Amino acid sequence: MACAAIMIPRLLRGSVGAICTQAAGLSVTRSAWRHLSLTSMMTSKGKTDHLERTASVVRQEVVAAAQVCGAAHESPSVKRLRLLVADRGFSFKAGQWVDFFIPGVSVVGGFSICSSPRLLAQERMIELAVKYTNHPPSLWIHNQCTLGSEVAVRVGGEFYFDPQPADASRNLVLIAGGVGINPLLSILRHSADLHREWVDKGSGHEMGTVRLFYSAKNTSELLFQKNILDLVNEFPEKIACSLHVTRQTTQISAELEPYITEGRITEKTIRDHISKETLFYICGPPPMTDFFSKQLENSHVPREHICFEKWW
Numbered sequence: 001m002a003c004a005a006i007m008i009p010r011l012l013r014g015s016v017g018a019i020c021t022q023a024a025g026l027s028v029t030r031s032a033w034r035h036l037s038l039t040s041m042m043t044s045k046g047k048t049d050h051l052e053r054t055a056s057v058v059r060q061e062v063v064a065a066a067q068v069c070g071a072a073h074e075s076p077s078v079k080r081l082r083l084l085v086a087d088r089g090f091s092f093k094a095g096q097w098v099d100f101f102i103p104g105v106s107v108v109g110g111f112s113i114c115s116s117p118r119l120l121a122q123e124r125m126i127e128l129a130v131k132y133t134n135h136p137p138s139l140w141i142h143n144q145c146t147l148g149s150e151v152a153v154r155v156g157g158e159f160y161f162d163p164q165p166a167d168a169s170r171n172l173v174l175i176a177g178g179v180g181i182n183p184l185l186s187i188l189r190h191s192a193d194l195h196r197e198w199v200d201k202g203s204g205h206e207m208g209t210v211r212l213f214y215s216a217k218n219t220s221e222l223l224f225q226k227n228i229l230d231l232v233n234e235f236p237e238k239i240a241c242s243l244h245v246t247r248q249t250t251q252i253s254a255e256l257e258p259y260i261t262e263g264r265i266t267e268k269t270i271r272d273h274i275s276k277e278t279l280f281y282i283c284g285p286p287p288m289t290d291f292f293s294k295q296l297e298n299s300h301v302p303r304e305h306i307c308f309e310k311w312w
């Protein structure tokens, strides 16, 4: 296989928030990470900087080398990457993100993993889907990254779904806006993997139902349509989806039509799915995330059943 393992030093000792790495002009393979002070990190990108925004969030210690093994456009503005992470010390839970270190780029990216933990366990692969923005890591991914490019990744985040075999079975309602679909697709895929194991082997965690509500601008910006519909068709009794488009201007194709609603996800729709056994996972632009988490709280859903992640 072309994707070979690379040694990366462990960067983390103590507070992650105070560490920023830079490998400007140097190859990852030569372990050329340099530590910058907090002050230089603060001058980078104001409040949109991933490291600042997530400074207090739990991270793993392992910084693992990763090699780009696949790249494709998922939509006109979103590029999907497949990365080989050979280091077995690297693992993640469905819903978590990675710090994304690029040699020669001083700003560290933060991207949710959209693949399932099982893909990592079986093939040592993770997938990311990154929207085009002016943020340096996104620019690098869209303009410079090629097959074989080497980066490094570190897992973090407190937004995840990781039920243990003996845990009570729960229904999930996943609410996604735009590229907020990424961590929720990982959760959807993980739920399907758990259900498959339960059906095939009678072991593991018994899933309840999973219902995805996913809103995007139009059908070209609805990511992973095929992946989502394949899961819905594989497990019609367990997995359902409702895809929303807010600014569609063209005709919707016949195969997509049954799943599409024109207009936003409404609070009423979500309210209809409240029950004691249901966990809500919300990821989208901050106003949308705030709106639904507040609505659910107002409807007396316990806070511990409402998980959310905002993206900027």
Ligand SMILES: *[C@@H]1O[C@H](CO)[C@@H](O)[C@H](O)[C@H]1NC(C)=O
Pocket (backbone or CB within 6 Å): 076, 217, 218, 219, 220, 221, 248, 249, 250
């Ligand atoms: C969706 O919006 C983008 C950007 O405005 C546009 O380029 C694309 O053609 C639209 N797609 C559809 C199916 O309307």
